[in-house]
Amino acid sequence: MINVKKSPADRAIDLIIYLVLGIIMVITLYPFWTQVVISLDGGGVDGAAYASGFVLFPSKITFGSYKLAFQFNELWTGYTYTLLRTGLGVTFSILFTSMTAYPLSKKDLPLNKYFTGMILFTMLFAGGTIPSYLLIKELHMMNTIWALVVPGMIGAFNVLIMRNFFRSIPEELEESARVDGAGYLRIFTQVVLPLSKPVIATVALWVGVGHWNAWFDSLMYITDPGKQVLQVVLRKIIIQNNTSDITLLIQNLGKDTEFSGRQLQATIVMFSIIPMLVVYPFIQKYFVKGVMIGAIKG
Amino acid sequence: MNETAIVSQSNATVHDVKKLERARVRKEKLKKVKQYRVLLLMMVPAVIYYIVFHYLPMYGVLLAFKDFKILKGIVGSPWVGVDVFQKIFHDDYFYTVLKNTIIISFYKLIFGFPVPIIFALLLSEVMNAKYKKLVQTISYLPHFISWVVLAGIFFTFFSMEGPMNTIITYFGGDPVLFLADPRYFRTILVVTGIFQGFGWGSIIYFAAISSIDPMLYEAAIIDGAGRFKRMFYISIPMLIPIIAIMLILSMSGILDAGFDQIFNLYNAQVYSVSDIIDTYVYRKGIVEMSYSYATAVGLFKSVVALILIFVVNRIVKLIGGKDHALW
Numbered sequence: 001m002i003n004v005k006k007s008p009a010d011r012a013i014d015l016i017i018y019l020v021l022g023i024i025m026v027i028t029l030y031p032f033w034t035q036v037v038i039s040l041d042g043g044g045v046d047g048a049a050y051a052s053g054f055v056l057f058p059s060k061i062t063f064g065s066y067k068l069a070f071q072f073n074e075l076w077t078g079y080t081y082t083l084l085r086t087g088l089g090v091t092f093s094i095l096f097t098s099m100t101a102y103p104l105s106k107k108d109l110p111l112n113k114y115f116t117g118m119i120l121f122t123m124l125f126a127g128g129t130i131p132s133y134l135l136i137k138e139l140h141m142m143n144t145i146w147a148l149v150v151p152g153m154i155g156a157f158n159v160l161i162m163r164n165f166f167r168s169i170p171e172e173l174e175e176s177a178r179v180d181g182a183g184y185l186r187i188f189t190q191v192v193l194p195l196s197k198p199v200i201a202t203v204a205l206w207v208g209v210g211h212w213n214a215w216f217d218s219l220m221y222i223t224d225p226g227k228q229v230l231q232v233v234l235r236k237i238i239i240q241n242n243t244s245d246i247t248l249l250i251q252n253l254g255k256d257t258e259f260s261g262r263q264l265q266a267t268i269v270m271f272s273i274i275p276m277l278v279v280y281p282f283i284q285k286y287f288v289k290g291v292m293i294g295a296i297k298g
Numbered sequence: 299m300n301e302t303a304i305v306s307q308s309n310a311t312v313h314d315v316k317k318l319e320r321a322r323v324r325k326e327k328l329k330k331v332k333q334y335r336v337l338l339l340m341m342v343p344a345v346i347y348y349i350v351f352h353y354l355p356m357y358g359v360l361l362a363f364k365d366f367k368i369l370k371g372i373v374g375s376p377w378v379g380v381d382v383f384q385k386i387f388h389d390d391y392f393y394t395v396l397k398n399t400i401i402i403s404f405y406k407l408i409f410g411f412p413v414p415i416i417f418a419l420l421l422s423e424v425m426n427a428k429y430k431k432l433v434q435t436i437s438y439l440p441h442f443i444s445w446v447v448l449a450g451i452f453f454t455f456f457s458m459e460g461p462m463n464t465i466i467t468y469f470g471g472d473p474v475l476f477l478a479d480p481r482y483f484r485t486i487l488v489v490t491g492i493f494q495g496f497g498w499g500s501i502i503y504f505a506a507i508s509s510i511d512p513m514l515y516e517a518a519i520i521d522g523a524g525r526f527k528r529m530f531y532i533s534i535p536m537l538i539p540i541i542a543i544m545l546i547l548s549m550s551g552i553l554d555a556g557f558d559q560i561f562n563l564y565n566a567q568v569y570s571v572s573d574i575i576d577t578y579v580y581r582k583g584i585v586e587m588s589y590s591y592a593t594a595v596g597l598f599k600s601v602v603a604l605i606l607i608f609v610v611n612r613i614v615k616l617i618g619g620k621d622h623a624l625w
Contacts, residue, residue: 013525017423024417025436028493031451032439034461038454054464100344103337110330115341122352125604128596129576130583131358134372135351151351154344184336213444216558220584231446238450239562262454269450276442284435287442291501 032273038266039065065267075271078230081218085148085229086211093207094200096154101162102188123156129220136221147221148214148229158203165199166192202286212276234272238265362594382594391578392595399574402487402555407548410492414499415541419533421500422507423525434504437497445494449562452490453477483568491559506540507533546614550606553599575599 037055042062069075103109104116126132132151141147169192177187193200215231222228228236331338357372362382364375386392417437424430440448456462456476463473476482510532518528557576564572575595583592 010525014423014425017420018429021420021424021429021433025433028436028440028497030461031455031493034454035451054461096343096347099340103334103341106334106337108330109334109337110327115345118348119344122348124607125356125600126352127355127358128593128600129579130589130593130596131355131361132351133584134358134361134589135355138371139350150347153351154347159344184334185340188340209442213442213446215444215446216561231444234450235446235562238446238453265450266454269447272447273443280439280442281435284438287438288501291505 035266035269035273038263039270041263065263066270069264069267069271072268074228074233074236075230075268077226078228078233081145081227082212082230084145085214086208088145088149089153089211090204090208092149092153093155093158094204097158097162097203098188098193098196098200100154101159102166102192104159104163105166119154119156119159133220142221143224143227148211148217151217152210155207158206162196162199162203165196169195198286198289202289205283205286209276230272234268237268359593359597359600361590362597364590366590378590382590383598385591386594386598394570395573395575395578395595398571399553399555402484402560402572402574403552405484405488406491406556407552409488410495411545411548413492413496415503415537417496418500418503418507419529421504422533423529434497437500439497440494441498443494445558445562448490448494448559452486452563456486477563478565478567480568480571483564483572487556487559487563487572490563491556494559502540502544503537506537510536542617543614546610550603550610552606553603 034055037058040061040063041055041058042060042064100119104112106112109115127135136142136147136151141150173191173195174187177191182190213231215229215235218229218232219235222232361372361375363377363379364372365378365381366372366375421430421433424433454460458473458475462476467473474482476486514532515528518532523531553575555574555576557574557580560572560574561577561580564577576599579592579596579599582588582595
């Protein structure tokens with residue numbers, strides 16, 4: 001854009017926009033910040049954080065409630081199942097989604113239209129909660145990790161995104177590989193996939209975050225309380241039993257109530273979002289890229 | 299040789315040509331199948347997956363027309379026709395749930411829809427690249443936090459001693475038990491919904507603004523157009539097509555009021571204003587095990603959504619957005 005000297009009015013508008021966006025940032029971050037403050041507050045039961053209110057900083061920093069949360073076994077089994085489902089889920093999703101999308105990227109594949117139609121239709125109509133639930137039950141997948149991994153394995157939208165990306169790879173590359181005697185399988189694994197890292201990364205991240213944050217399927221399909229994913233453990237503590245469960249826990253651990261239930265809740269919230277907060281800035285741009293790729297009509 | 303013979307002979311030739319043609323096409327198809335056999339085999343898992351996990355549940359909606367007995371299974375349970383639907387349409391609570399779903403959805407649309415657009419417009423005015431990046435990064439963040447965690451955070455935020463009530467009491471008001479009060483619950487749904495989605499929702503508009511030809515702005519500057527004029531006469535008109543499509547698309551999801559959010563935030567005190575079709579289906583079906591009833595309610599929702607998608611697609615085509623129509 002050409003450089004025009006800014007008028008004082010323009011500068012004033014700039015300032016206002018910067019300020020408004022600044023306020024939006026503060027409002028967005030503040031709720032998260034309250035959790036940080038409350039979880040770290042060393043003021044004891046009567047401290048600033050326990051009385052909550054409009055807190056900006058902990059009165060005294062302590063990691064005591066973190067130490068306490070570390071002894072909370074359910075949190076660790078929750079972590080284990082979440083990591084397991086995320087790992088398996090991403091691996092299977094990428095494997096089968098790409099295996100579906102690559103053939104569909106060949107326009108003259110026999111029955112291509114029917115396969116694509118079959119997959120697209122699932123975006124428009126689904127059997128719903130109850131029939132899916134009964135299906136998982138009849139397949140004897142209840143209380144297994146597969147109930148969390150398999151049902152959402154090949155998302156129609158992800159197939160579309162990948163197919164479009166594969167189509168954008170120059171035909172000549174594949175042809176030259178074929179001239180050299182490579183079959184489709186070889187072309188797929190050694191030419192197409194290595195060139196598709198951006199789209200694979202994007203879909204993997206989407207699926208991964210989906211698994212990390214998922215809770216409803218675990219709530220429905222996993223009835224064994226010892227096998228719940230992290231989000232369900234969180235739900236139990238934060239939403240269902242509120243603080244009584246935690247108070248009980250503190251008593252069981254033989255601690256005096258130096259920490260309030262709310263403080264432990266905040267700590268446990270931190271436990272679940274810290275991994276996300278750590279990786280998020282690095283992966284954020286891939287997500288955005290995915291939205292862009294997805295917005296292009298296929 | 300008479301005429302008829304000639305005619306029949308030429309008919310026979312046409313027939314033969316057609317036959318040959320068909321044989322040739324079939325041969326070509328077979329050749330294609332052979333050529334692509336590896337790729338076709340690669341798709342086998344996906345086909346099985348879609349049949350089992352997507353099409354079998356569609357078959358399961360038959361439950362809505364049956365009196366489901368667990369021991370007999372879907373196939374063995376007796377047909378009851380539309381009895382279940384009649385029961386639903388005579389159930390006052392169903393109308394409460396339907397009304398809640400539509401009201402919450404509409405509120406979210408009216409108040410939530412413009413926010414990402416305004417945010418994208420503001421953000422596009424920022425010239426400092428670092429500041430822009432920072433604002434973007436922060437605004438997307440809530441989208442990646444689960445509603446379980448967000449609900450936990452909002453419980454603190456809206457609790458009796460929380461920041462919200464601190465502000466209210468500071469200005470001399472009486473503290474409010476926000477999340478247990480039917481008067482405030484929907485407002486909280488709308489506000490927290492915006493909090494979670496505005497940044498992420500702005501990406502598409504921001505991309506559209508960035509793709510506007512800078513020459514347009516340069517020409518406008520030379521003509522002496524100020525910032526607001528540029529925004530009103532260039533940015534916004536260029537955004538209209540994408541705004542129209544986003545608006546119409548969200549109309550088709552009018553029966554999706556946000557299961558994740560509501561299920562984690564609501565409680566029995568506010569069921570009267572917050573229970574939506576999806577939460578009702580869960581409680582009725584999974585908790586109370588009224589499978590047929592819950593399936594029928596769910597089917598009602600799916601069918602309305604499906605009809606809306608078709609209507610919406612038609613509208614998109616009619617208003618000239620053929621390229622943006624779904625099919």
